[in-house]
Amino acid sequence: MRDVAIIGVKNTKFGELWGKSLRDIVVEAGAGALEDAGIGGKEIDSLYVGNMSGGRFIDQEHIGALIADYSGLSKNLHVPATRVEAACASGGLALRQAIMAVASGYNDIVIAAGAEKMTDVGSEEASSALAAAADREWEGMAGATFPGIYAMIARLHMHRYGTTSEQLAEVAVKNHKNGSLNPIAQYKNRITVDDVLNSIMVADPLHIFDCSPITDGASALVLAPADIAHKYTDTPIYIRATAQASDTIALHDRRDITTLDATVVAAKRAYSMAKLKPEDIDLVEVHDCFTIAEICAIEDLGFAEKGKGGIVTANGETAIGGRIPVNTSGGLKACGHPVGATGIKQAVEIVTQLRGEAGKRQVEGAEYGMTHNVGGSGATAVVHIFSRER
């Protein structure tokens, strides 16, 4: 296996991009990443794109080919393009496929992209498409919504560990603060705990400000073998681990409703592969599709004792400048959550931080970063670890 480096990154603006189509934003992200890496098209060996639900959101399948076409990688070059789907973990999984292609020696320069255009349909239709990431027959047919499923995780977490609505709200408050420092974020407004608690109840105990929004956006990365990365950039960022795990699609079948075993196992595999411990990680982008998801994530990834995620957050330990900064980008909550793009966007944020280019949200001296991308309510988890030094 070869070491793999990231030599180029780019996010589009995240938000309600009504004036742009999926193909527009993908080209923007892809071209930006190539420019960042200083390469053209001829060197590209393959393309992996994370996209959850093009068929539902824009009535378009065959997304791999579409993107290759509009990126100019089909004409003459005929670059192979593969769509990767794992619900909201599609982006993270596209990155993992790209890493394996380079690590195996099968490919050299590979693009990992992620994209979703969610605002071309109404919010009800978008919610229905998202609900398809849960068990449609045995959760959806009972009237379950995605916020409802995470609300049941939150309810039991509160019951068992004493986690409070205020502690959940602190996740949103922190992530909005971080988002206010990120030029691409959908929401740059700061909010308070009271704003969260006074917002509309979606699925008790989750308010609308506990939920990530409907978002358009695309992100792209350029990967290369570590041995030749310096040919393209002075600041390659190295992949130290890629790991993935699965769990039951329905929440009710899990060993423990408050623990995402897929995250625990993927993290264990990643730490082992990187020969690192949670204490070694300087910052992490976690999958905060709901505030409770971030609380569970920091516990399941080993950054907080089980049940203490709420307290750790309220104490400021996960803020920029804290013990383990979480979601410096603003997370899914403030940055926005274009489902297929999120896993790639998380990697873009970590690369930006490890390069020392994150501006006002820079984590000083960051050496090791982690991303954590979840599909559904935890049926898929993808964890990556990155480093500044090889």
Add this chain to the structure above:
Amino acid sequence: MSSVPRFWRSLGSRYNLEGTRCKECGEYYYPPRNFCVNCRRIGHIEPYKFKGTGEIISYTIIHTAAEGFEDQTPYTLAIIQLDEGPRLTSQVICDPDKIHIGMRVRSVFRKLGEDGEGGMIYYGTKFAPEDS
């Protein structure tokens, strides 16, 4: 909300709380599985009708409805552990202020939802407090 064939396929399970059981390892399955996740290839699955009693593991009160459930809000949704062991997701018919973790419930036959106005009405199992 869903397709008619998909619903029809599981009618017995939804109407009568019919699941399955593995003769090899004794594990009960609801929703039914026809492949034992413990024994995998050597499992022997047979039908099993659940008693319909159980306990609430967690719950929520849904204010923003799923498609097809708009006229039911707010409605309670819970993960229920049947006394035989398996868990499922279901609505619970009760005062939202009274629902709690650990509450004993029993299955009842009710309308589940409908496919828009004039569309198919889905019936099946919901749960109610055991003492009601």
